[in-house]
Amino acid sequence: MSTQIPKNLKYTKEHEWVLIEGDTATIGITDFAQSALGDIVFAEVPDVGTSVSAGATFGVVESIKSVSDLYAPLTGEVIAKNTDVEGSPEKINAGAYEAWLIKVKVKNPGEIAQLLTAEAYDQFCQTSA
Amino acid sequence: MTQRTSLYQKHVDLKAKIVDFAGWDMPVQYTSVKDEVFAVRQKVGVFDVSHMGEFFAEGPDAIAFIDHLVTNNIQEAPMGKAIYSPLCRENGTVIDDLIVYKLAPQRILICVNASNIDKDFTWMKAHVGNFNVKFTNQSNDYSLLALQGPLTEATLRTFIPQLPAMEYYSVWEGECFGKHIILARTGYTGEDGFEIFGGHETVAQLWDSFMKAGVTPCGLASRDVLRLEVCYPLYGHELNDEVTPLDAALGWTVKQGKPAFIGKEALNGYKPRFKLVKLLVEKGIPREGYAVCDAEDNVIGSVTSGTMSVVLNQGVALARIEADKVTAGQKYFIDIRQKKYAATPTSKAFVQGGHK
Numbered sequence: 269m270s271t272q273i274p275k276n277l278k279y280t281k282e283h284e285w286v287l288i289e290g291d292t293a294t295i296g297i298t299d300f301a302q303s304a305l306g307d308i309v310f311a312e313v314p315d316v317g318t319s320v321s322a323g324a325t326f327g328v329v330e331s332i333k334s335v336s337d338l339y340a341p342l343t344g345e346v347i348a349k350n351t352d353v354e355g356s357p358e359k360i361n362a363g364a365y366e367a368w369l370i371k372v373k374v375k376n377p378g379e380i381a382q383l384l385t386a387e388a389y390d391q392f393c394q395t396s397a
Numbered sequence: 398m399t400q401r402t403s404l405y406q407k408h409v410d411l412k413a414k415i416v417d418f419a420g421w422d423m424p425v426q427y428t429s430v431k432d433e434v435f436a437v438r439q440k441v442g443v444f445d446v447s448h449m450g451e452f453f454a455e456g457p458d459a460i461a462f463i464d465h466l467v468t469n470n471i472q473e474a475p476m477g478k479a480i481y482s483p484l485c486r487e488n489g490t491v492i493d494d495l496i497v498y499k500l501a502p503q504r505i506l507i508c509v510n511a512s513n514i515d516k517d518f519t520w521m522k523a524h525v526g527n528f529n530v531k532f533t534n535q536s537n538d539y540s541l542l543a544l545q546g547p548l549t550e551a552t553l554r555t556f557i558p559q560l561p562a563m564e565y566y567s568v569w570e571g572e573c574f575g576k577h578i579i580l581a582r583t584g585y586t587g588e589d590g591f592e593i594f595g596g597h598e599t600v601a602q603l604w605d606s607f608m609k610a611g612v613t614p615c616g617l618a619s620r621d622v623l624r625l626e627v628c629y630p631l632y633g634h635e636l637n638d639e640v641t642p643l644d645a646a647l648g649w650t651v652k653q654g655k656p657a658f659i660g661k662e663a664l665n666g667y668k669p670r671f672k673l674v675k676l677l678v679e680k681g682i683p684r685e686g687y688a689v690c691d692a693e694d695n696v697i698g699s700v701t702s703g704t705m706s707v708v709l710n711q712g713v714a715l716a717r718i719e720a721d722k723v724t725a726g727q728k729y730f731i732d733i734r735q736k737k738y739a740a741t742p743t744s745k746a747f748v749q750g751g752h753k
Contacts, residue, residue, distance in 0.1 A: 306618075
């Protein structure tokens with residue numbers, strides 16, 4: 269199975285993707301994750317103003333059969349959430365990299381270096397598949 | 398070491414996701430659970446359920462023997478009928494739920510859950526006693542397909558032209574591709590459908606034929622959604638070793654009018670501890686084990702099965718609720734990740750299947 273892993277993004281071992289633009293991190297789940305989950309029917313993410321911390325859960329996505337926690341790649345404050353995707357979670361299946369979940373104002377820029385590159389994430393997917 | 402059905406390689410070739418279910422490597426989904434559910438509700442889908450168990454009771458006392466073991470009435474059911482029934486202990490708790498097929502006056506087929514094959518067979522065999530019956534476990538000799546959906550009969554007739562007219566919940570023993578098969582108009586989806594028991598090669602040939610005919614292969618995930626939408630119980634969820642049929646809304650399967658059966662005394666006048674309540678959730682998806690509360694936040698039960706209904710696009714659950722808490726005005730709330738979601742009780746199944 270080939271999975272899309274855009275080069276311009278950073279990744280986590282919990283299968284989230286991160287787009288870094290200045291001090292804003294846009295976060296979603298990867299193509300690999302949506303494919304493994306199957307039909308996504310529910311997504312719940314925190315409201316604007318909520319603090320999230322790296323490695324801690326910040327929300328859930330649910331497929332018909334299972335519940336999966338979302339883990340924050342970075343520490344910071346939620347400055348936007350994608351209510352469109354909460355309302356129509358199947359958009360994650362349709363395009364995992366368009367269907368972002370939250371935008372976070374990064375508090376500790378040092379954490380960015382801890383994220384996986386596209387190459388490292390690709391390797392990780394191949395060994396964990 | 399997990400077991401594999403005779404069709405395992407075909408599932409792998411179809412790129413199914415395989416999971417361990419009751420010690421078997423089974424296809425959980427092929428393409429998408431949604432597509433598979435809609436295929437069965439609107440057209441026709443096929444499930445490999447060869448992991449399920451097949452027992453035969455044969456001989457002069459075959460009917461009397463099974464009638465003594467199960468709570469439903471096998472003796473009085475017409476020949477050629479299929480009968481759903483719990484199998485209970487003396488104290489009324491449920492060992493398994495199964496389907497009894499009256500093939501002939503001295504030949505009964507019993508189909509049981511895969512997870513309970515050994516438990517059931519040991520129990521049933523131990524009760525043969527003085528019954529003049531040969532009781533055998535032939536699970537390894539049979540493969541089983543469930544062909545389900547409104548187009549099932551038409552599909553089947555192209556491969557088995559001699560198929561007689563069959564009522565819902567009836568069974569027929571005949572031939573397909575010149576080989577012996579047992580065909581029953583039963584299923585676990587609420588739709589019209591047939592279950593086909595046969596030798597491994599015959600069933601493999603039928604599977605290939607169904608694939609060529611455009612039947613959708615369906616996995617265990619869609620099977621679970623389909624059965625839950627029509628509120629069929631599943632052993633290990635709504636039923637288990639600790640509850641009686643009367644705790645799980647199966648009073649209709651316990652026939653106190655029968656002269657004798659195992660569990661009769663315990664179930665006679667038994668006051669149910671639980672009621673099974675069907676709950677619709679406005680937002681959120683209920684899951685097995687989630688607590689069910691009343692308006693004052695008291696826990697009054699828990700979800701035994703929950704999912705997103707594909708047809709309704711809404712969360713649905715079966716919940717085991719303390720019997721005395723199930724009152725006319727009771728309000729139900731499901732605890733989903735520490736948040737309470739209002740749930741509406743309903744008397745009818747979430748989805749009305751189209752079975753005959």
